[in-house]
Amino acid sequence: MLQTLLGSCAALGVPLTAAQAEKLCDFGARLLEQNRVMNLTAITEPQAVAKLHFADCLALLRIVPFSGKRVIDVGCGAGFPGVPLKLGEPSLDLTLLDSLGKRVTWLEATLRDMGVPAQCVCSRAEDYAAKAREQYDIATSRAVARLNILAELCLPFVKPGGYFLAMKAAAAAEELEEAKRGIARLGGRVEKTETYDIDGAPRCVIVIRKEHPTPPAYPRRYAKIKQSPL
Numbered sequence: 001m002l003q004t005l006l007g008s009c010a011a012l013g014v015p016l017t018a019a020q021a022e023k024l025c026d027f028g029a030r031l032l033e034q035n036r037v038m039n040l041t042a043i044t045e046p047q048a049v050a051k052l053h054f055a056d057c058l059a060l061l062r063i064v065p066f067s068g069k070r071v072i073d074v075g076c077g078a079g080f081p082g083v084p085l086k087l088g089e090p091s092l093d094l095t096l097l098d099s100l101g102k103r104v105t106w107l108e109a110t111l112r113d114m115g116v117p118a119q120c121v122c123s124r125a126e127d128y129a130a131k132a133r134e135q136y137d138i139a140t141s142r143a144v145a146r147l148n149i150l151a152e153l154c155l156p157f158v159k160p161g162g163y164f165l166a167m168k169a170a171a172a173a174e175e176l177e178e179a180k181r182g183i184a185r186l187g188g189r190v191e192k193t194e195t196y197d198i199d200g201a202p203r204c205v206i207v208i209r210k211e212h213p214t215p216p217a218y219p220r221r222y223a224k225i226k227q228s229p230l
C-alpha cells in the first residue's frame with residue numbers, strides 16, 4: 001500500500017512525507033480490518049484503497065490552500081476525504097460529519113487511538129448547520145448527493161470568502177448546470193472545475209467560492225430539499 005500511495009501522490013504532484021504515508025497506511029489497515037464486520041467501504045484491496053481513497057482525496061490539497069484552515073467533511077462515511085486531508089496537512093482543524101452513528105463512533109475511536117485530533121459529529125448536515133453556520137473555511141464532500149442537493153447541505157457551513165469543494169466523477173457538467181442557480185441563491189459562485197485522473201479514471205472537483213452569506217431560510221428540511229432542489 002505504501003509504495004502505491006507514494007507513487008500515486010507523486011504522479012498527482014501532492015507532496016507526502018514517508019511518515020504521513022505510513023500513518024495513512026495505518027488508517028487503511030484499520031479500515032480494512034473493521035470492514036470485515038462493518039460496512040465501511042466497497043474497496044477492499046489495499047492498493048486500490050491507496051489510489052481510489054487516499055490519493056483521490058489528497059488531490060484536493062493542490063486545489064486550494066488547506067494549511068491552518070477549519071474544514072468540515074459533510075457525509076464523511078469512513079472518513080473520506082477528511083481523514084486523508086488531515087493526515088496530509090496536519091495543521092488543518094477537521095470536523096467529520098455523518099448521519100450514521102456507527103461509522104462516526106468507529107472514526108472517533110480509531111482517530112483517538114491513532115492520536116489524530118478531529119471533531120467527529122453524528123448529525124444530519126441540514127440539522128447541524130443550525131449549530132455551525134458559516135464556521136468553516138472549507139467544506140468538502142464526496143459521493144453524498146447530486147450537486148443541486150449537496151450545495152444546500154454544504155454551503156451554509158462555509159464562511160464568506162471560503163470554499164465548498166464537491167468531488168465528482170468526470171460527468172459533472174450536467175450536475176453543474178442543474179445546480180448553478182441554487183448555488184448562486186446560497187451565496188456561492190462556481191470558480192472553476194479541476195480535473196485529474198486516478199489510475200486512468202477521470203475525476204473532477206467543482207470549486208465553489210462563498211461570496212455572500214447564505215440566506216437564513218437555508219438549509220431547508222431534507223424532504224423539502226429533495227422534493228424541490230433549488
Ligand SMILES: C[S@@+](CC[C@H](N)C(=O)[O-])C[C@H]1O[C@@H](n2cnc3c(N)ncnc32)[C@H](O)[C@@H]1O
Binds near residue numbers: 100
Ligand atoms: C456513499 S457514502 C460516501 C462516504 C464518503 N464521503 C466517501 O466518499 O467514501 C455517503 C455518506 O453520506 C452520509 N449522508 C448522506 N446524507 C447525509 C446528510 N444529510 N447528513 C449527513 N450525512 C449524510 C451517509 O450516512 C453516508 O455515510
